[in-house]
Amino acid sequence: MAERLVQKVQPPALPIPKAGPLKQYLDDLNNILRLFFNLLSNAVNNVFGELGGRFIDMPNALYFSTVDQPIAVVNVGQDVTFNQTYLESGMALNGGSNTEITAIYSGVYNIQFSAQPASTSASSKIVYVWLKRNGTALGYTAKQFVLQGSADVKNMTYNFNIDLAAGEYIEVVWSSDDINAKLDAQTPASPHPGVASAVLTVNFVSALPEVRPTPL
Numbered sequence: 001m002a003e004r005l006v007q008k009v010q011p012p013a014l015p016i017p018k019a020g021p022l023k024q025y026l027d028d029l030n031n032i033l034r035l036f037f038n039l040l041s042n043a044v045n046n047v048f049g050e051l052g053g054r055f056i057d058m059p060n061a062l063y064f065s066t067v068d069q070p071i072a073v074v075n076v077g078q079d080v081t082f083n084q085t086y087l088e089s090g091m092a093l094n095g096g097s098n099t100e101i102t103a104i105y106s107g108v109y110n111i112q113f114s115a116q117p118a119s120t121s122a123s124s125k126i127v128y129v130w131l132k133r134n135g136t137a138l139g140y141t142a143k144q145f146v147l148q149g150s151a152d153v154k155n156m157t158y159n160f161n162i163d164l165a166a167g168e169y170i171e172v173v174w175s176s177d178d179i180n181a182k183l184d185a186q187t188p189a190s191p192h193p194g195v196a197s198a199v200l201t202v203n204f205v206s207a208l209p210e211v212r213p214t215p216l
Contacts, residue, residue, distance in 0.1 A: 008043075009036070009039050009040050009043050012032050012033060012035070012036040013032070014029060014032060014033075015028045015029055015032065057089065058089075058090070058203070058204040059089055059090025059091055059103070059104065059105055059107065059109070059202070059203075059204040060087055060089055060090070060091070060201075060202060060203045060204060061085070061087055061088045061089065061090075061091035061093070061101065061200075061201065061202040062085075062086040062087040062088075062199070062200070062201045062202075063082035063084065063085055063086070063088075063093055063101065063199070063200045064082060064084050064086065064196040064198065064199040064200070065080070065081055065082050065083050065084065065183070065185060065196055065197045065198045065199075066083060066084055066185055066194060066196060066197070067081075067083060067185050067197060068182050068183065068184060068185050068197055069081060069182060069183035069185075069197050069198065070181075070182040070183075071175070071176045071178070071179055071180075071181045071182060073179075074175075074176060074177055074178060074179055075175060075176075075177055076175060077130075077137070077173040077174070077175050078173065078174055078175060079097070079099040079132075079171050079172070079173055080099065080113075080115065080171070080172040080173065080174055080183070080198050080200075081097075081098040081099055081198075082098055082099070082101075082198065082200060083098055084196075090103070090104045090105050090204065091103060091104060091202050092104060094169070099171045099172075100169040100170075100171055101169055101170050101171070101200065101202060102167065102168070102169040103164040103165070103166060103167070103168055103169070104166060105166055105204075106164065106165045106166045106207070106208050107163075107164065107204050107205065107206060107207055107208060108161055108162070108163050108164075108204075108205040108206045108207070108208060108209075109161070109162055109163075109164055109202050109203065109204055109205060110159070110160075110161050110202070110203045110205050111131065111158070111159070111160045111161070111162055111170065111172075111200070111201075111202055112157075112158070112159050112200070112201045112202075112203075113129070113156075113157070113158040113159075113172050113198070113199070113200050113201075114155065114156060114157050114158070114198070114199045115129070115156040115174070115183050115197060115198040115199070116153055116154070116155065116156070116183060116184045116185075116195060116196075116197055116198075117145060117147060117153070117154050117156050117174075117176075117181060117182070117183055117184070118147070118151070118152070118153045118154075118181070118182055118183075118184035119147040119148070119149060119150055119151065119152040119153075119178075119180060119181060120150065120151075120180040120181070120182065121150055121178070121180035122149055122150045123149075123178060123180070124146060124147060124148050124149065125146070125147045125176055125177055125178035125180065125181050126144060126145070126146055126147075126176065126177050126178075127144070127145045127146070127147060127154070127156070127174060127175070127176045127181060128142050128143065128144055128145075128174060128175050128176075129142065129143050129145070129156060129158055129172065129173070129174045130142040130143070130172075130173050130174075131158075131160055131162065131170060131171070131172060131173070132170065132171040132172075132173055133162065133164070133168060133169070133170050133215075134168055134169060135171070137173070138162070138215045139215050139216030140216050141160060143156075143158055147178075147181060153184060158172070161205060163208055163209070163212050163213065165208065172198070172200060182197075183197040183198050184197055185197035
C-alpha cells in the first residue's frame, strides 16, 4: 500500500476585491476556499484515519553510554551519564553534565531506563536506581537490585511516567553499598555489537494535567 503523506495546510490567499463584476469575485473566492477545505479535510482524514498516528511528530529521545560508570563513593547517589545521542526531538541532553535531559515542551513523558550493573568482587552488593527532577529526588521512585558474587551482571530496567513543564529536566541516579560495582560497557566483539552501560528513552505521552501531581 502506498504511503499516504499529509500535506501541510497553509492559510488561503483570498482574492482582493476589485472593481468589476461581483460574480467573478465570488467565483474566484469559492474556488480558493474549495481547494483550501479539500486540503484541510484530506489532512484531518489522514491523521484520524487508519494508522494516522504515524503522521504525528511527537517529542522523543534515546541516549546511551559507551563507557563504564564505576561507583565513586558507596551509598551516595551518582548521576548516570550519557555520551551518545541516537534520537532527539523536542528534548535536549545537557552537554555540560551529560546527565540532564530537558523537555523543550510541557507534557507527560514516559521514561524507560536500562543499564548493566556488574560486580567486580565476590561479595554480594545492593544497587538502587531512582529519578530526579530539577535536581530533586522524586519520592518512591527508587528500585532495588542485588548483585551476587564476582562477575555477576544484572539487567536493570526502570519505567516511569513523569510530568515536565517546558525547561524542566530529569536525571537518573544510582548507588551501591559496595565500591566494587559499576555500570558495565563492552566494546564490540564477534559475534555481538557493543554493549551500552546505560540506555535512556523518552517518549511524549500526553499534555500536562490541569493540576500537576505533588511528589511524595
